[in-house]
Amino acid sequence: MTADDRTGAAHPPEFRGFFENLRLGSLSFPHCPDCGSFHWYPMKRCPHCRGGRWSYRTVAGPGTLYSWTSVHRAFSPDFTDAVPYVVALVEFPDAPGVRLVANIPYEEVDTLRVGMAVEPCIDRDAATPTFRFRPARDRAVGESPSSRRAEHDRGHGG
Amino acid sequence: MAQDVAIVGIGETPPARRSPHDVRELTLQAVLQALADAGIDPSEVDGFATEGMIVPATVPHDYMAAQLGISRHFDAGMSFAGPGIVGAPQLAAMAIRSGLARVVVSYFGVDWGSRPGGPYGFHDPYPAKMAFEKPQGFNGQPSYFALWARRYMHEYGLDPDHLGLLAVQQRENARLTGRAQMTRALTLDDYRAAPMVSDPLRFPDCCVISDGACAFVMTAADRARDCRKPPVYVRGVGFSSAPVSSEDAFTQPRDLLTMQGVREARAAAERAAGLSLADADFAQLYDCFTVSCLLQIEDLGFCAKGEAGAMIAEGHTRLDGRLPLNTHGGLLSYSYRLAAEHVIEAVRQLRGEAGAVQIPDAQMGFVTGLALPDFSLLVLSR
Numbered sequence: 001m002t003a004d005d006r007t008g009a010a011h012p013p014e015f016r017g018f019f020e021n022l023r024l025g026s027l028s029f030p031h032c033p034d035c036g037s038f039h040w041y042p043m044k045r046c047p048h049c050r051g052g053r054w055s056y057r058t059v060a061g062p063g064t065l066y067s068w069t070s071v072h073r074a075f076s077p078d079f080t081d082a083v084p085y086v087v088a089l090v091e092f093p094d095a096p097g098v099r100l101v102a103n104i105p106y107e108e109v110d111t112l113r114v115g116m117a118v119e120p121c122i123d124r125d126a127a128t129p130t131f132r133f134r135p136a137r138d139r140a141v142g143e144s145p146s147s148r149r150a151e152h153d154r155g156h157g158g
Numbered sequence: 159m160a161q162d163v164a165i166v167g168i169g170e171t172p173p174a175r176r177s178p179h180d181v182r183e184l185t186l187q188a189v190l191q192a193l194a195d196a197g198i199d200p201s202e203v204d205g206f207a208t209e210g211m212i213v214p215a216t217v218p219h220d221y222m223a224a225q226l227g228i229s230r231h232f233d234a235g236m237s238f239a240g241p242g243i244v245g246a247p248q249l250a251a252m253a254i255r256s257g258l259a260r261v262v263v264s265y266f267g268v269d270w271g272s273r274p275g276g277p278y279g280f281h282d283p284y285p286a287k288m289a290f291e292k293p294q295g296f297n298g299q300p301s302y303f304a305l306w307a308r309r310y311m312h313e314y315g316l317d318p319d320h321l322g323l324l325a326v327q328q329r330e331n332a333r334l335t336g337r338a339q340m341t342r343a344l345t346l347d348d349y350r351a352a353p354m355v356s357d358p359l360r361f362p363d364c365c366v367i368s369d370g371a372c373a374f375v376m377t378a379a380d381r382a383r384d385c386r387k388p389p390v391y392v393r394g395v396g397f398s399s400a401p402v403s404s405e406d407a408f409t410q411p412r413d414l415l416t417m418q419g420v421r422e423a424r425a426a427a428e429r430a431a432g433l434s435l436a437d438a439d440f441a442q443l444y445d446c447f448t449v450s451c452l453l454q455i456e457d458l459g460f461c462a463k464g465e466a467g468a469m470i471a472e473g474h475t476r477l478d479g480r481l482p483l484n485t486h487g488g489l490l491s492y493s494y495r496l497a498a499e500h501v502i503e504a505v506r507q508l509r510g511e512a513g514a515v516q517i518p519d520a521q522m523g524f525v526t527g528l529a530l531p532d533f534s535l536l537v538l539s540r
Contacts (some may be wrong), residue, residue: 018289041410070355070356071355071356075300087294101409114311146187
């Protein structure tokens with residue numbers, strides 16, 4: 001089981017690969033070799049074909065802003081000091097069917113537009129690896145100097 | 159469904175942000191009130207049909223039965239949250255029709271007004287949310303629907319004033335009832351100036367939080383004849399869902415802004431009732447947020463996608479409009495008991511007991527309950 005430092009809650013084994021790849025500097029999502037689909041959030045079996053052989057496949061990193069909100073009122077004590085902050089939903093050209101919840105620095109809020117290119121910023125060295133997104137420095141999705149491929153895909157080990 | 163199963167008693171604790179009573183006391187009060195309203199003694203109750211997740215955790219059936227001296231011969235829970243509350247009459251009707259029970263009670267209570275964390279703790283036990291949403295601070299229902307509202311703006315265009323007008327209309331209704339939680343007047347200017355909770359949703363876009371309970375009693379039409387009030391018939395229930403978990407439902411569905419199954423639920427309810435919702439005299443829609451109410455108007459087919467804002471702005475959802483909406487002020491202004499109060503208000507309307515918000519000669523109306531991915535629609539008539 002992978003512990004989550006912030007909450008102290010243990011994650012199910014099928015979540016583990018996401019965090020392991022994050023530690024290596026990559027975003028990755030469950031991909032099924034039987035039907036070729038991604039799914040998110042990670043499930044025991046592929047929800048599209050019920051196959052049991054899915055594994056984490058890394059994405060290049062850059063994505064598209066599907067939507068966002070800026071949160072002005074904290075819903076839990078952990079975030080009282082964080083408001084205002086931005087929560088975004090990011091889609092990936094190389095992981096169709098996945099929408100990732102991510103933060104974008106609040107100072108970018110006025111530049112945000114649905115459909116814009118965004119790129120990840122992964123802090124792999126933190127005690128708990130984290131990721132954020134920001135508007136892409138260049139227009140073309142698919143080019144990101146900060147993305148990194150993992151050496152190999154990780155199984156979910158579940 | 160023919161007019162063979164009726165709601166014969168209703169009870170609700172007064173809408174309140176906070177109550178000195180706990181949820182069991184509140185729920186018990188509502189049940190006793192409903193039974194007294196019906197003129198039915200608890201000893202005659204032989205079945206419970208309620209929402210299926212929150213009720214077992216807060217006021218389990220066996221507790222309520224023990225408190226009231228009831229021996230159940232039928233016991234059922236349905237779905238969770240709003241769809242469970244609004245859909246439970248389907249189970250009661252099935253039991254009564256098949257002879258498994260004669261008098262069935264449904265109840266729902268909540269103490270989120272007093273409980274630390276309120277409704278936000280509701281999603282804490284979900285593993286995917288804990289792992290992939292909570293660390294990002296995405297852990298409150300206003301943020302879930304704020305993402306939807308922003309996407310809706312992109313796909314269809316949305317005049318925020320249309321959301322504001324819905325909030326304003328429902329506040330007016332609430333004030334007219336004389337017993338709603340929110341009594342302060344709300345103008346469109348007030349709405350525009352209201353602080354953001356999760357952009358683009360402001361405080362008036364979000365439902366209130368309450369301590370309180372509602373209950374209602376159902377029985378067969380022949381038993382209903384001897385009850386104290388005119389019967390309100392359970393004509394049909396439509397229930398729908400989608401193959402997506404409640405953890406994924408706010409972010410992952412491909413077509414995020416069309417709630418799968420809502421249109422089918424309407425069709426199923428209409429088939430069961432032998433009625434068309436186009437003839438409804440009112441609609442009590444699950445308005446956890448202005449935007450979720452707007453989406454239901456569209457997904458139910460009362461207007462095209464992208465058109466509900468205009469429909470609201472043109473006054474069609476006012477008390478004097480063609481589809482009076484949330485006559486008591488809804489979850490936005492009346493109270494937040496996950497549409498249990500919507501069932502109570504619908505019964506009041508059909509009995510002619512709705513006072514200042516009475517829709518003249520109301521004959522038929524419907525109630526919706528929404529908790530993604532589930533959805534229920536209940537058709538009631540005189």
